[in-house]
Amino acid sequence: MTTPPPRTLADVTVHPLRERAAFEEADDVLGRTIWARQVDPDRDTDLLHFWMNKPHVEEYWCMAWAPDLIRDYLQRHHDDPTRSAYVGFVDDDPVGYLEVYDPVHDVLGAHYPVQAGDVGAHVLIGEEEYLGRYSVALGFAVNRFLFRRPDVRRIVGEPDVRNHNFLSLLAFLGYRKQSEIDLPDKRAALMVCERRPFERLSSRRRRTAR
Numbered sequence: 001m002t003t004p005p006p007r008t009l010a011d012v013t014v015h016p017l018r019e020r021a022a023f024e025e026a027d028d029v030l031g032r033t034i035w036a037r038q039v040d041p042d043r044d045t046d047l048l049h050f051w052m053n054k055p056h057v058e059e060y061w062c063m064a065w066a067p068d069l070i071r072d073y074l075q076r077h078h079d080d081p082t083r084s085a086y087v088g089f090v091d092d093d094p095v096g097y098l099e100v101y102d103p104v105h106d107v108l109g110a111h112y113p114v115q116a117g118d119v120g121a122h123v124l125i126g127e128e129e130y131l132g133r134y135s136v137a138l139g140f141a142v143n144r145f146l147f148r149r150p151d152v153r154r155i156v157g158e159p160d161v162r163n164h165n166f167l168s169l170l171a172f173l174g175y176r177k178q179s180e181i182d183l184p185d186k187r188a189a190l191m192v193c194e195r196r197p198f199e200r201l202s203s204r205r206r207r208t209a210r
Contacts, residue, residue: 003067005053009094009127012050015043016092023086023145027137028206032090034141036098039085041074047087047094048074051126060160061124062185082106088138095134096125098142108158111181112190117153119146139173140205143198153195158188167191174198 006012017037024035039048049070052063063070077085082105088096099122103109106120123142125131130138146155159166161180167189171177175191182188 003049005064006046006050009050012046014047014094015040016089016094017043018089018092023141023148025141025144027141030090030134030137034088034090034138036086036088036145039074039078039087039097041071041078044087045071045074047126048097051097051124054126054128056128056131057124057126060163060166088142090130090134090138093127093130095127095130096123096138098123100146103156107183108156111158111183112156112178115154117151118156119149119152119154120156120158121146122157135169136172139169140202143173143193144202147195147198155193155198157191158183159191160186161189162187174201 017040018035020037021035022037024033026033045067049065049067051057052061052065052070058064063073065073074085077083077099082102084100086098086100087094088098101120101122103114103118103120108120121142125135125138143155146152157170157175158181159170167177170191170193173193174197175193178190178192180187181190
């Protein structure tokens with residue numbers, strides 16, 4: 001029998017484990033701290049199962065799976081040296097999920113000319129209350145986290161062309177649409193964010209927040 005997802009976040013056992021933070025920054029606009037740690041498949045399966053079964057996530061991720069399948073998925077990413085996955089928090093509230101990958105070793109790499117310094121990212125905000133203005137702060141934080149690696153020159157993504165809200169957010173964060181591509185599971189927009197334009201955009205936002 002299929003295990004139903006929890007009804008609310010209060011029904012999920014959350015493990016912040018802030019001592020494991022891979023990234024942490026204070027957001028002056030929100031007056032709160034955004035941070036992330038790597039996914040622990042044993043501890044985070046229930047949380048991801050909860051998020052993946054939410055309608056606003058399932059529509060584009062198509063992963064409303066049983067918990068054991070979610071855990072297998074997280075474990076594969078944990079064991080793959082070309083990928084890493086993170087749970088994102090605002091203070092102690094879990095808010096979203098981030099996958100980082102090498103496009104050369106992903107299906108995306110067969111659909112565009114990968115450049116040295118490209119890194120791919122998949123992002124979801126699981127908690128609806130953190131959509132809207134929070135999504136801008138979270139997006140800036142994700143980009144700053146990825147560009148902390150000196151070898152990263154561009155962040156690439158392939159959101160569904162129907163996901164207009166997310167595409168608008170990416171444009172606000174400095175991403176530019178390069179083309180539309182047909183992936184096995186969707187028609188996608190190839191979105192690219194370059195380091196220097198983003199750093200200028202991020203600096204302007206921080207100056208405005210002061």
